[in-house]
Amino acid sequence: MEATILKWLKKEGDPIEVDETLLEIATDKVDTEIPSPVKGIVSKILRQTDEIVAVGEIIATIQTEVMESSANGGNGTPIIEETATVREELKPNISIVKSRTEKKVPSSKSDRFYSPLVRNIAKKENISITELDGIIGSGAKGRVTKRDILAFVKDRKTTPPIHSPQTAKEEKLVSDESTLKHPPVMSGEDEIIEMDRMRKLIAEHMVMSKRTSPHVTSFVEADVTDIVTWREKHKAHFVEKHGTKLTLTPFFVKAIAKAIVDFPGINISVSDSSKIIKKKKINVGIATALPSGNLIVPVIRQADHFNLIGLAKIINDLVERARSAQLKPDEIQDGTFTLTNVGTFGNVMGTPIINQPQVAILATGAIRKKPAVVETDYGDLIAVRQKMFLSLSYDHRVVDGFLGGSFLRRVADYLEDFKFENGV
Numbered sequence: 001m002e003a004t005i006l007k008w009l010k011k012e013g014d015p016i017e018v019d020e021t022l023l024e025i026a027t028d029k030v031d032t033e034i035p036s037p038v039k040g041i042v043s044k045i046l047r048q049t050d051e052i053v054a055v056g057e058i059i060a061t062i063q064t065e066v067m068e069s070s071a072n073g074g075n076g077t078p079i080i081e082e083t084a085t086v087r088e089e090l091k092p093n094i095s096i097v098k099s100r101t102e103k104k105v106p107s108s109k110s111d112r113f114y115s116p117l118v119r120n121i122a123k124k125e126n127i128s129i130t131e132l133d134g135i136i137g138s139g140a141k142g143r144v145t146k147r148d149i150l151a152f153v154k155d156r157k158t159t160p161p162i163h164s165p166q167t168a169k170e171e172k173l174v175s176d177e178s179t180l181k182h183p184p185v186m187s188g189e190d191e192i193i194e195m196d197r198m199r200k201l202i203a204e205h206m207v208m209s210k211r212t213s214p215h216v217t218s219f220v221e222a223d224v225t226d227i228v229t230w231r232e233k234h235k236a237h238f239v240e241k242h243g244t245k246l247t248l249t250p251f252f253v254k255a256i257a258k259a260i261v262d263f264p265g266i267n268i269s270v271s272d273s274s275k276i277i278k279k280k281k282i283n284v285g286i287a288t289a290l291p292s293g294n295l296i297v298p299v300i301r302q303a304d305h306f307n308l309i310g311l312a313k314i315i316n317d318l319v320e321r322a323r324s325a326q327l328k329p330d331e332i333q334d335g336t337f338t339l340t341n342v343g344t345f346g347n348v349m350g351t352p353i354i355n356q357p358q359v360a361i362l363a364t365g366a367i368r369k370k371p372a373v374v375e376t377d378y379g380d381l382i383a384v385r386q387k388m389f390l391s392l393s394y395d396h397r398v399v400d401g402f403l404g405g406s407f408l409r410r411v412a413d414y415l416e417d418f419k420f421e422n423g424v
Contacts, residue, residue: 002054003027010042030329040064054115138208198294209356213395217351218405222412225386250311255414257304263407269357285335288322299335349389359395
């Protein structure tokens with residue numbers, strides 16, 4: 001819905017070629033380059049570095065020139081074409097179209113940014129700037145999105161106002177005084193660290209998720225001895241034949257995709273608090289830790305369409321590019337289910353937070369050798385087995401215990417009875 005301008009690579013008056021990089025932007029957690037769709041001259045830069053712009057907003061104009069043919073009676077003078085073509089071509093990339101309006105929209109006295117769309121809705125619904133400044137935003141850096149302001153409009157129509165602006169002002173003064181009386185306790189050895197942009201986005205997303213969904217977590221223990229043994233036997237040959245390593249993640253994704261086919265009710269999202277959207281595609285996100293300590297979730301689109309070899313190649317590619325900051329914006333979008341491997345850090349289980357607007361997330365714990373009862377033709381025996389805990393957090397508004405527990409058990413069943421592929 002919006003982006004932050006990181007760096008202009010061209011200045012006004014500079015020539016630019018087709019597909020030459022014009023600027024760098026940040027959208028959510030991904031930094032990307034925006035190329036020019038035409039050859040021309042950068043005639044005007046309207047928004048500066050570090051400014052936040054909404055999708056569809058003009059940030060620059062590019063002039064293109066054509067020579068009028070002398071055969072048609074022209075004198076060969078350059079004619080500047082309209083930039084509408086440029087705007088249309090850049091529109092999918094975020095940047096170069098701005099909705100102009102004759103309406104007077106609210107002007108905030110604070111430094112808070114409001115997109116043109118939000119301002120126009122505020123104008124139409126007679127929302128004062130004081131009310132607008134009071135809306136809690138779910139967008140990046142707490143910005144108010146279309147969804148936030150429409151929810152505010154809906155609540156305002158059904159709920160009478162309780163606090164007057166004066167009451168709110170008085171409450172803020174009381175809160176400020178309380179903060180002054182009880183400041184955070186710090187010693188001279190403490191260090192204050194400003195959150196970077198990605199950490200702020202993660203923090204806002206996590207708080208929003210807990211505020212949105214009542215979380216419930218279920219657990220099962222799975223015996224993955226056969227998978228561990230089979231992988232150890234084939235991993236060297238796998239690298240030699242397919243040019244990529246074989247981790248345990250493709251096994252997990254394969255089991256999850258198959259279980260979603262069996263229980264499509266887990267592959268949904270909630271819209272407007274009362275509508276359920278059933279997703280036709282199974283797009284599994286892989287939570288990936290970055291060298292900076294932050295987290296990003298690249299998405300395997302239509303994960304149910306790939307075999308183990310295909311999943312291994314896709315996952316290794318996405319994870320490698322995620323850790324080197326080379327992901328494209330669309331590679332972290334449209335996920336319908338998320339997998340996070342807390343076992344990587346030696347944890348046996350976890351209670352992950354749902355990646356909104358999804359309704360479930362599965363955590364895989366560390367695999368450990370444990371004594372277990374094994375049924376054989378000669379009776380029950382005690383044997384050393386490779387076991388792990390799986391934990392599923394789900395949105396209890398739309399996923400009840402039966403669905404959540406059954407889905408989780410099915411994932412474990414597919415792991416315990418994994419169908420291994422020949423020719424790896």
